Amino acid sequence: MKSQQAANRPDNTAFTQQRLPAWQPMLSAHFVIPGFLLIGMAFIGIGVALYITSQNIQVLEKDYTGTGQYTACSECADMQTIPCICNVTFSLTTLFTGPVFLYYGLSNYYQNYRKYQVSRDDVQLWGDVTKSPADACAPYQYIDNKPIAPCGSIANSMFNDTFSLYQIINGTMKLVPLDGKGIAWWTDYNIKFRNPSAQGSLQDAFNGTMKPVNWSKPAYELNPSDMNDNGFLNQDFLVWMRTAALPDFQKLYRRITSGDYALGLPPGDYVLQIEYNYAVKDFGRKKVVFSNVTWMGGKNEFLGVAYIVVGSLCLVMSVVMLVVYAKYKFADENA
C-alpha cells in the first residue's frame, strides 16, 4: 500500500538529487599566489636551461640565392647555364661539433599553400602507379595521357640543387663524406611510401608512366649511386614531400657522420660546391645551413627566452597579487 502511494516518488540517489560528492576548487590566495610563485621559478629554471642549450648549438648559414646582399652563386642566379656549378667558401675557427647536419633552406616558399599541398596522390606514392593519378595533381596529372609518377605540384617542384663539401687542406680539396641515409622519417620510408612492385627492375615498375615535367631524370634514377635510394623511396624525395608548415623552412640534406668528420668539422677552410638548378630568386631565397643539435632539437632561442619572460611575469604577478590580497582581502562581511 505504502509503496503504491509513493509510486511517483523520485529515486533518492546522489545523482538525481544533485548531491554527487564533488571537489570544489576556488581561486583562493593560498592556492593562487604560491602557484604563481612556483610556476614562475620553474619557468625561469627551464628557460635558462633552454637558453643555454640553444646558445651552445652552432649554426652556420650561407645564403646562395645569388641576388641581393648575398652574392654567393650570383653567376648562376640568371639560370642561363645549366647545370651551373658555384662554390661557397667558409672557414671555421673552432671545431664544429658533430654530428653536423647540412640543411637547405628556402624562404617565402609556400609549401603550405593549400592548392600546392594537396597536389599529390598518396595512393600513388604508396606504390600504385597503375591507377589514374588523383585530380588534385592537376595540372601535373598526365602528359600525353600517360600518368605522371610521382604526380602533382609538390613532386614536380622537388628541390634539385646538390651540394658537395670539401675541406681545403694545404690547397687540396678533401671531400667531406655526406651521409644521405635515413634522413627522412622512418614512417615515411617504411609505411607511407612504397615503390611500385613489378617483375624485374624498378624501371619496369614505372613502365607506362611519365616523369614529372621539371625533373631531369625519372624517379627510378634519382640516385644512380644507390639502387635502393630510388623511386618513391628516395630520401631527398621523402624529405621534400613532407611539406613545410611555414613559408620559411629548412630541410635536412645530409649528415656528416663518418670518416674523419665523425666528431665534427675541424677548424679550417671549406668549400661547398653547389650544383645550382633550383630557381627561387623571383620570389624567395635559398640557403645552406650547417648545424648541430641537442636534446631540444635545433637552434631556437625563442623557447628559452619565452620561458624566462613568462616565468618573470609570473613572479611579478605573484607579488602584485600578494599586495592586492594583503590590502583588499575581501572580507566576508554579511556576504
Added chain:
Amino acid sequence: MGSVMSFGLNCFKGKEKEETRRLKANDREFNQQYNYATNAIKTSKYNVFTFLPLNLFEQFQRIANAYFLFLLILQVIPQISSLSWFTTVVPLVLVLAITAAKDASDDINRHRSDRKVNNRKVVLLSNGELKDEKWMNVQVGDIIKLENNKFVTADLLLLSSSESLNLVYIETAELDGETNLKVRQALTITGDMGGDKDTLAAFDGVVDCEAPNNRLDRFTGTLTYNGQKYSLDNEKILLRGCTLRNTEWCFGLVIFAGQDTKLMMNCGKATFKRTSVDRMMNILVLCIFVLLAIMCIILAVGNGIWEQQEENFTTFLPRQDGVNAAFSGFLTFWSYIIILNTVVPISLYVSVEIIRLGNSFYIDWDRKMYYARSDTPAEARTTTLNEELGQIKYIFSDKTGTLTQNIMTFNKCSINGKSYGDVFDIDGQRLEITEETEKVDFSYNPLADPKFSFCDHSLVEAVKLGKPEVHNFFRLLSLCHTAMAEEKSEGNLLYQAQSPDEGALVTATRNFGFVFRSRTPEMITVMEMGIQRNYDLLAILDFNNVRKRMSVIVRSPEGKLSLYCKGADTIVYERLHESCKRLMDVTTEHLNEFAGDGLRTLVMAYRDLEEGYIEDWKQRYDEASTALDDREEKLDELYEEIEKDMLLLGATGIEDKLQDGVSQTIEQLSKADIKIWVLTGDKQETAENIGYACNMLREEMNDIFIVAGNSAEEVKEELRAACLKMKPDSNNDDVTIAKGILGKKLKVVEDEPVNGEYGLVINGHSLAYALEKPMELELLRTACMCKTVICCRVTPLQKAQVVQLVKKYKRAVTLAIGDGANDVSMIRAAHIGVGISGQEGMQAVLSSDFSFAQFRFLQRLLLVHGRWSYLRMCKFLRYFFYKNFTFTFVHFWYAFFCGFSAQTVYDEWFITLYNLVYTALPVLGMSLFDQDVNDRWSFQYPQLYVPGQRNMYFSKGTFAACVVHSIYSSLVVFFIPYAAMYNTVRNDGKDVADYQSFALLAQTCLLIAVCIQLGLEMNYWTAVTHFFVWGSLAIYFAITFTMYSNGMFLIFTSAFPFIGVARNTLNQANVWLTILLTTILCVLPVVAYRFLLMQLQPTINDKVRFKVRQTKASPPPPPRRTRIRRTSTRRSGYAFSHAQGYGDLMTSKRFLRRPPAGRTAAFSPPSRSTGFLPTSRSAGYSPTGRQPNHAQAETSLEMYRAVREA
C-alpha cells in the same frame, strides 16, 4: 513539405470557410454535399514513406541546418572545397539523425494514439438498425448511441437519454480539467423519442448552427423538426472528449466530427515560448555571421593581394586557366566560409537542447519538490525554458488553491463573550497549535467526522455541560446554511456545501454534537446531542453580495419560532438589539483577535419570533416571491423588516488555510528581489487578508493604497495620488519612457526607487480602466513602485493583460503560477507558466511549463533549479563560444602565413571530431553538474539569484569578452608554436617544422588549453566531470595515435595521411615544452585576472562561496519561525461564496422532482467519490463572480439549476 501542404490546405479552407453549418439527421447524402470532416482524426505528421523527405525538409528549414547544407554544397565544388566533405557531413548527419529519431518516436506515439482513438467502437444507428462501428466511420448527421462511462465520440446534439427529463451527466475532465459532473438536457421534442429505434431512424431534423470553433462554453444553433424551430444552446451539446457518467444510454446527433470538434479545435498549437537566452543567441548568431563575413572578406582580399605579389611562385604552382588574382580571392572567400564555419557551431543547438533536457530531468527527479500526500512529483512539462527560471523578476500568483489550500477549517469561536480555540499551558501562556497538540476526543459523538480536529477542550466541556448559549450557537450553525447532507450508510454523512467555509462550519457543528442530517424543502433534521429533532423550515433569507448575511426562520419541535442569522460583523451589528451592547464590545475584541490571526470571521445572532407576526410576514413573503415586478426589492424590504433586534450569540473564526511555507517562500523570493503580484478573482477583503497572512502586506508598511474607482478619472486620480505620495517629486504629467535605440519598439519603463514600503490593492473594476491604453503606463509605474501588488476580483482575461503589460514595458522575465482554469490565460501569457497540480482540474497544469503540488516548491524551482540552470547555460554558452572562436581564429592567423590559401591549421579529422568528441563531453559535464553552492546555501542567500535577473552571466558584454579572450588564446595557440618551431628540427636532425607536425602541435595545444580553461570555469568537480575531462584528453591522444598509426594507413590508404606524426613529434622535449608554455600562457592571465577581480570587486557569488569554504559545513538551519501575533482592525472574511445562494432552490421542492435513481445520481453518483470535497473549488465558488461566459461557472450545483430551469 508538410508545412507547405498544410499551409496550402489552410488557404484552401480559408477560401470557403464555413459560415454556418447545416446538416440533416439520418441523411448522409444531404450532408455529403458540404464535405464536412469525418470523425477520423490524424494528428500524426508522417507515414513510412513521407517520413524521410518531410522530416528532412522540416529540419533544413532550421537556419543552422540549412547553413550546413549550404556549406556541404560549397564543399563539393573543387575550386572552393577547402575541407573534406566529412568534416561537415559527420556532424550534420549526427545532428539530423538525433533530431529525426526524436521526431520519429514522437510521431509513432501520435500514430498509436490516433489509431487507438479512431478504432474505438461506437453504436451507430443505421437504417433503423443499431450496429457497431469504428469512430473513424462516424459522419456528420449520424445518430449514435452512447453508453455509460463511454467517451463522447464527436460533438453531439443530445437527442434523448435513459434518464428522466432527458438528462445526462458528463465528466469534462479531459476537456477542461474539471472533475465535477455536469448536466446536459435534451429538448423535450427529441427526448420524447426515447430509445425507440424506428422513431430515431425516422428523425429528420435539420440543424443550422455555427461553424466549427474552439469555444467550449458556447453553442448556438437551431433545430428544425416537423416544421418547428427549436433553439439549441450549449446545454444540449455533448462535446467530444467528455465521458458519459451515471447515464445508462443516450442518443446523439453528430454535429461536428473529427477535426471540427471543439476538442480538436482547442488542440491548437500552444504559443511557442523562447527564452531570453534564445533570443540573445539569435542576435549573437547574426553578429557571428557578420564577423564571419568580415573575416572572410579580409582573407579574400589578402589572397588577392598575395596572388598579385607572389605571381612568380606560379613556377611551382601553376594557376588554373582563367583564374586571376581577383577570381582567386573570390574563391578564397567561399573557401574560408567553409573553414571558419566553426564559429557558427551546429552542435551548439543540439548541446543546448541536451542541457535543457538534462536540467529538466533534475526537476522531475527532485524529491524535495515531490509532494507525498498526493504522490505528485514536480514536472518540467516544457524542457526548453530552464535557464529562464533563473531570471524571473515578476511572479504573478493566483490566490485560491495556489497560496491557499482552499481548505477552510473551523479554528475559533466566541460564544457569549468567551473565546474558544486557543490552547494555554499551566501558566496561562498561549501555546502554538502544532501537529502534536492534543486533539479533542469526539468519540462521544458517533456521528463525528474523524477528519475534524480541534484542540480546545473547554468548548467540548461547555457543550457537554449544556450551556444554553453554546447550544444555541451550534443550533444556529446546524440550521442556518444551505448545505445538503447525504447519508450513504448510517452515520456516514457527506455534506455538499456552496462554499468551503460553509462546509467547515457545518462539519464543526456536527462534531460538537449538533449534526445536520438531512433536509427537505420544509424540514431540517438535526441530531442535537444524540436526540433527533425536526425543525420546520419556514423561510431561507438568502445570501447575496449586498446583504452579506443569511437567515433561516425555523419552528422547533416544541413550536418555538426563531430566526437564525449569520453574516458579516458590520452588517449584523447594525441589526442587533440594544441589550447586546456589552457583549458586542467583548465580541468585537475577539473578532479583532481572530482577524489578526488571519481568520475569516462571521457573526451569529438570533431572534425569537411570534407566531402571529410570522404568519403575516410569511403571507407577504409568499406574495413578494411571486410578484412579477420589483420582486427583489420587495423581498429585501421584507428581509430588512424581520432581521432586526437580534440577539448576539457569538462569532466564528475560520481559517482559510495557507499552503505550507507560503509566507516563508514569499519572504525568500522577495529577498531574491523577485516581485510578487497576487492576481485573484476573490474579493478585496479576502485578498487583503491573505496578503497579510502571507506577509506580503504588513502593518508597518508606510501605506497601502487601495484603488477602487468607478470611472477612469477616479482611477487615474487614485493612481496619481499614490504615485505622488510615494515619490513627491515625481513628474506629475507624464510617465517617462526611456526610448530604446530602435525608438518605438523598445519602450521600457525603468524601475524607480522609492523610500519606504508601499502596497497597492486594486480591484477588477479599476483595473479595467487602468489597463486601457492611456493609463496602462501610469498603472505600471505606480504598481512597480510598490512592494506588493494585489489585484482582486480580476477576470482571467485581466490576469493575462496584467502579465502582458509587465512583459511589454519591463525588460523582465515573468512567471505566472496558478491552479485553476481561470489561470490558464495568464499562465500562457507569462514567459513561464507554472501550474499547481492540485486536486482541482488539470487545465492549468496542462497549459503550464512546469508543475508541482505546492506553492512552496516555487522557491526551490527558482532559487535552486532555475539558478543552476541559468548558471550552467551561461557557462556553457560562454565556454562554447570561447572554445569555438579560439579554434577558428587560429585559422585566421595562419592565413597570413599560408598565402591566404584557406589551408587549415589542423588535421581534418581533428576538425571533424573537435566539437563532436574531444570537447563535447567535458562541456556537457559542466553544464549538467556544475553548481556554485549547494541548494541549502542557495536558500540561505537568496541574493545569489539577482545576477540572473540582471542578465549578468551572459550578455553582449560577456560575449564580447569571450571574443577578446579567444582572440588572445588563439594568438597564443598559433604564435607560440610558430615561434618555437620556426626553422627548428628534431633532436635527430630530422624535420619537425613540417605542416603535419605543426598541425598536431597546434591542435594539441589548443585542446589542452581549452580543457584547462574548462577546468577554470568549473566549480563542481564530480567524479563524472573528472571522468569526462580527463577521459576526453585521453581519448584525444588515443584517437590521435590510432589514426596516425601504421595500421590505419595500411587499411584506409590515403584517408589518414598523418601517419607517424604523433609518434615522431610527441617524443620531442621541445614539443612538450611548447605545449606547456602555450597552455600556461593561455590560462595564467585568466587566473590572475579572476583572482584580482575577486579581491577587488567580489561578487555575491564569490562571497558566498568564500563563506562556504570557510565554514566548510552546511549553513545554520533556518531559525524556526514562530507565528507572529498581531491584532488587527482589518477584518475580512465573510464566509460565504460570492455567488447568489441557492436558498430558494432548497425550499422550492423542485429539486426533489427527480426520481430516486436520478437523485442518487445527482447527489452521489456511485462511480465517483463524491460528497463534500472541501478542497475542490466547486459549488458556485466562481472567483470571477457571476461570469456567464466563463467555463468555470459551471459547477456541480449546476445540477440543481438544471432542474430548476426544467
